[in-house]
Amino acid sequence: MKACILHTISPIENNPLELIEAPQPQPGENQILVKVSVCGVCRTDLHVIEGELPRQVLPIIPGHQIIGRVEQVGAGVTRPKVGDRVGVPWLHQTDGVCEYCREGKENLCENATFTGWLVNGGYAEYAVAQADFVYPIPEAFSDEEAAPLLCAGIIGFRSLRLSGITGPSPGKRLGIYGFGAAAHIAIQVARHWGVDVYAFSRDARHRQLARDLGAVWAGGSDDEPSVKLDSVIIFAPAGELVISALKVLKKGGCIALGGIHMSQIPPIDYQLLYYERVVRSVANNTRQDGLDFLRVAAEIPIKTQVQIFDLAEANAALNALKHDAVSGAAVIRI
Numbered sequence: 001m002k003a004c005i006l007h008t009i010s011p012i013e014n015n016p017l018e019l020i021e022a023p024q025p026q027p028g029e030n031q032i033l034v035k036v037s038v039c040g041v042c043r044t045d046l047h048v049i050e051g052e053l054p055r056q057v058l059p060i061i062p063g064h065q066i067i068g069r070v071e072q073v074g075a076g077v078t079r080p081k082v083g084d085r086v087g088v089p090w091l092h093q094t095d096g097v098c099e100y101c102r103e104g105k106e107n108l109c110e111n112a113t114f115t116g117w118l119v120n121g122g123y124a125e126y127a128v129a130q131a132d133f134v135y136p137i138p139e140a141f142s143d144e145e146a147a148p149l150l151c152a153g154i155i156g157f158r159s160l161r162l163s164g165i166t167g168p169s170p171g172k173r174l175g176i177y178g179f180g181a182a183a184h185i186a187i188q189v190a191r192h193w194g195v196d197v198y199a200f201s202r203d204a205r206h207r208q209l210a211r212d213l214g215a216v217w218a219g220g221s222d223d224e225p226s227v228k229l230d231s232v233i234i235f236a237p238a239g240e241l242v243i244s245a246l247k248v249l250k251k252g253g254c255i256a257l258g259g260i261h262m263s264q265i266p267p268i269d270y271q272l273l274y275y276e277r278v279v280r281s282v283a284n285n286t287r288q289d290g291l292d293f294l295r296v297a298a299e300i301p302i303k304t305q306v307q308i309f310d311l312a313e314a315n316a317a318l319n320a321l322k323h324d325a326v327s328g329a330a331v332i333r334i
């Protein structure tokens with residue numbers, strides 16, 4: 001099969017992904033083989049390629065927002081069936097037995113594996129997934145539209161909930177820093193729930209996209225709207241944004257950090273944090289987050305804005321993402 005593979009950690013400007021002919025993987029017990037149709041491009045793929053995550057498995061095929069059809073099932077698999085359309089997400093597998101799994105916090109599992117980081121992902125014609133960890137994809141979405149829902153969408157949804165917006169909240173004010181793939185989906189859920197969204201981005205095109213999607217205000221990262229915000233989500237991987245966000249956050253408000261990697265957070269003046277303001281990270285997601293999100297996404301229905309690349313253009317897609325040159329979400333068509 002054709003696959004884009006990473007042999008050596010490198011800045012994406014060096015175009016480190018190599019398009020090769022690789023052996024087609026075989027599904028083991030409780031696994032399925034998926035014929036990949038499209039794979040979304042996520043900032044985490046950049047962190048994998050550029051070596052910003054704590055562990056590295058090489059060589060690796062990145063990509064963890066896979067939409068495809070089940071080609072073959074391994075022993076013990078009753079669902080999904082051959083021919084079903086499925087989404088293969090970031091969370092590849094958990095152990096189901098550690099203290100976090102037992103408490104319903106499988107996103108924090110001690111022995112979790114992750115698609116496109118610790119096991120091969122979807123920048124390829126075929127990928128193997130755990131049957132119990134894939135999602136059925138609502139009919140409302142084409143393959144291309146659905147791909148960004150799988151990580152940008154689900155993580156954005158969990159970030160929204162952890163920031164304190166857990167359901168319909170008319171009149172609440174949410175700030176979003178960094179207006180890429182996750183933000184352009186999260187804003188649609190927030191608007192659906194009656195939330196006023198304030199978008200912060202260094203990029204004028206991203207501010208325009210935010211306004212087009214219903215943001216009541218859009219400004220630069222250091223701008224301060226005339227009102228304080230109930231909740232903030234920071235999707236951009238820049239630690240100094242925590243300070244900017246604390247300045248616009250109400251007493252008792254919460255900032256959720258949506259990325260897996262962030263540059264160092266500068267020292268925080270305690271007066272900025274005082275009055276019970278909360279700063280918390282968002283780590284992965286549970287399968288229930290995914291099911292909840294996909295149901296809401298189909299109800300709305302969410303419109304994803306995608307920019308399509310060929311598999312041979314994977315390096316170009318990631319370069320574009322790194323340099324804010326993607327409007328909405330990048331998706332690789334296999």
Ligand SMILES: [Zn+2]
Pocket residue numbers: 094095096097098099100101102106108109110111112
């Ligand atoms: Zn576990």
Ligand SMILES: [Zn+2]
Pocket residue numbers: 042043044045064090151152
């Ligand atoms: Zn991701």
